[in-house]
Amino acid sequence: MTMADAGTFDARAAQWQEWWSSLADPARHVLLSLAKVGPGTRLLDVGCGSGELAAMAADLGADVSGVDASDNMVLIAGNTVPRADIRQGSSERLPWPDDSFDVVTAVNSFQFSDDVTVPVTEAVRVLAPGGVLAVCNWAEREHQQVREVDDAVAGLGPERAGPSVRDPDVRSAGVLEELLEGAGLRVTAAGEVPVPYELADERELLQAFAFELPDVLPEHVTDQLVATTVERAAAPYRLDDGSYRFENIFRYVLATAPRRAAGRGAAGRA
Numbered sequence: 001m002t003m004a005d006a007g008t009f010d011a012r013a014a015q016w017q018e019w020w021s022s023l024a025d026p027a028r029h030v031l032l033s034l035a036k037v038g039p040g041t042r043l044l045d046v047g048c049g050s051g052e053l054a055a056m057a058a059d060l061g062a063d064v065s066g067v068d069a070s071d072n073m074v075l076i077a078g079n080t081v082p083r084a085d086i087r088q089g090s091s092e093r094l095p096w097p098d099d100s101f102d103v104v105t106a107v108n109s110f111q112f113s114d115d116v117t118v119p120v121t122e123a124v125r126v127l128a129p130g131g132v133l134a135v136c137n138w139a140e141r142e143h144q145q146v147r148e149v150d151d152a153v154a155g156l157g158p159e160r161a162g163p164s165v166r167d168p169d170v171r172s173a174g175v176l177e178e179l180l181e182g183a184g185l186r187v188t189a190a191g192e193v194p195v196p197y198e199l200a201d202e203r204e205l206l207q208a209f210a211f212e213l214p215d216v217l218p219e220h221v222t223d224q225l226v227a228t229t230v231e232r233a234a235a236p237y238r239l240d241d242g243s244y245r246f247e248n249i250f251r252y253v254l255a256t257a258p259r260r261a262a263g264r265g266a267a268g269r270a
């Protein structure tokens, strides 16, 4: 989702898994394919959520690890992919030693850091020389149709806080590339992936977007008002059969860590 903060993911981890965890599937397939993940690849998924990318990588034969700040997400991810080493921890201080992985992935997780260069630097630290960092996140607001409904729901709260935009804004074209190049990596692929979001009917619509409901609602916000607000915001995306379809785009970048010069140790890494 787009607006939630890290605490929301912990409090609503099961709801996330049920309604939002599959949205990134098209992007996950692209990353795993471009990173050539296969049997024996040592892969770490940072901000692994409920473990969907980890499960796909495990199915490809990879030796999978995952980390998430949320205890509840870690529990769920452990069930999703029991073979993986899933740990609770921060993207800003990964609980693994240097040079541990061939591939590090991060799908919509780095943007939760105040300074996005910190999780990028950590990812590079745990990447083996020649390894691949694959980062993916939402594109700009105008490419997120679900955002129309998110904003309407979030606006039911006592204060209408503006969306927090970090600097640099990783959603903008070219920013991920600059970040990874700035961390000493060589960009090998970049692009956009459509991630449409489909809901069968109004019941699903209301349940899915309840994820964004503020924790505390003013007294006048009844269930009926919530339903009307969601349905009104989603009306442009309602299809003739009563289902809903929202078009969205993710951006991704893959970049390679430098290979260590012959005869030099870890200290010689760029």
Ligand SMILES: C[S@@+](CC[C@H](N)C(=O)[O-])C[C@H]1O[C@@H](n2cnc3c(N)ncnc32)[C@H](O)[C@@H]1O
Pocket: 001, 006, 009, 010, 021, 024, 046, 047, 048, 049, 050, 052, 067, 068, 069, 070, 073, 089, 090, 091, 092, 106, 107, 108, 109, 112, 113
């Ligand atoms: C939008 S979800 C994405 C989950 C998963 N990567 C996916 O694509 O489905 C964001 C995840 O990042 C986690 N997260 C947020 N801040 C984090 C941090 N500093 N370190 C590790 N995980 C974090 C949240 O707990 C949540 O599970």
